[in-house]
């Protein structure tokens with residue numbers, strides 16, 4: 001069954017039949033299915049991951065309810081520059097959803113857009129039916145309809161939410177926000193900032209360019225804008241007392257732009273990637289945030305200003321400025337970092353001896369100049385091969401980029417660790433849910449299958465995903 005056929009089938013069978021159809025769809029996937037047998041000899045590898053982060057969470061009984069209305073609105077991205085956008089509750093980013101670990105999150109999404117939509121909770125390990133991918137684990141939410149998401153996050157950290165329907169258009173128009181899960185046992189910072197970094201492609205008259213999925217963008221590195229914003233504003237200036245302890249949670253919400261923030265005036269200490277605490281402090285300077293990635297850094301505000309600029313491809317866009325307004329002197333700049341870190345995180349060498357269970361070739365599926373389809377192993381999403389793995393198992397994959405474009409690959413539902421690049425052992429010291437694979441590069445990862453269900457795996461350059469670059473991982 002093709003994807004459109006499956007979607008219309010869902011509409012026909014109605015509520016009672018949806019679970020059964022999804023189940024059947026899950027068994028077969030859009031195309032064929034390949035099962036990876038569980039290697040029962042991998043107890044050391046399973047134990048290594050199990051010691052580092054939990055399979056489940058104990059719900060505290062506290063429920064946090066949020067209402068999100070997705071609708072067209074206007075955003076003043078700079079003085080006098082008003083852009084028509086689509087937003088949650090009238091702002092881009094949408095409201096920051098800040099909850100405590102153990103809270104149950106309920107989000108009522110009201111779709112007042114002219115298109116169907118959905119929300120994906122990027123990096124949050126949610127029950128499969130709450131993951132928000134139309135055609136995989138939920139129906140698209142039609143205009144005028146609503147949907148209730150409910151989940152209890154399993155991990156504290158920096159996550160984000162965004163539309164997962166026609167993402168190349170809907171994310172570009174502004175449908176994203178942050179969800180921060182706070183562990184009450186972690187230190188409290190004087191400033192805990194979220195910076196959602198995005199770019200916009202504006203026409204000469206200041207309006208949003210509406211040529212989504214342009215052929216040039218699909219065949220190259222996606223849609224790169226000409227205006228970079230942080231929290232919907234160009235280069236915000238934040239006043240902070242000297243001596244205050246600052247945590248910055250950076251999120252790359254752009255469709256395609258890779259961002260490598262460089263701090264001038266302070267040395268940012270990296271503490272977490274993709275929401276999850278690192279094994280130990282690392283250099284947070286110039287860290288490459290591909291679309292979807294998050295980076296948490298911390299530092300003590302110095303006496304002078306801090307300037308943060310993007311430096312991935314030399315364009316040098318200003319991201320933000322921190323200006324000391326007076327002396328707070330609550331912390332000694334030489335006091336070091338407060339983050340708890342995660343010393344239990346295994347070293348990648350533990351997984352290096354496992355070999356590669358499955359290889360994904362990332363490439364065009366259409367001959368050059370004969371169309372613009374991207375895929376995994378030669379198949380667009382409509383014909384993709386579903387890979388089946390066992391819940392609780394540890395598996396290794398090679399992401400081999402056989403193309404000339406960048407591909408940040410995002411796994412829904414599970415975290416993974418990079419173990420090698422081009423056959424050389426790599427130990428990043430942190431987990432990920434998204435990894436950037438350069439042209440010609442082969443990135444090896446070890447993935448722990450923690451959550452059952454049918455999960456999307458896709459390129460996070462929205463134009464590539466829209467052109468077919470998505471496959472399925474089924475955890476059974």
Ligand SMILES: [Cu+2]
Pocket residue numbers: 405406407408459460461464465469
């Ligand atoms: Cu891609």
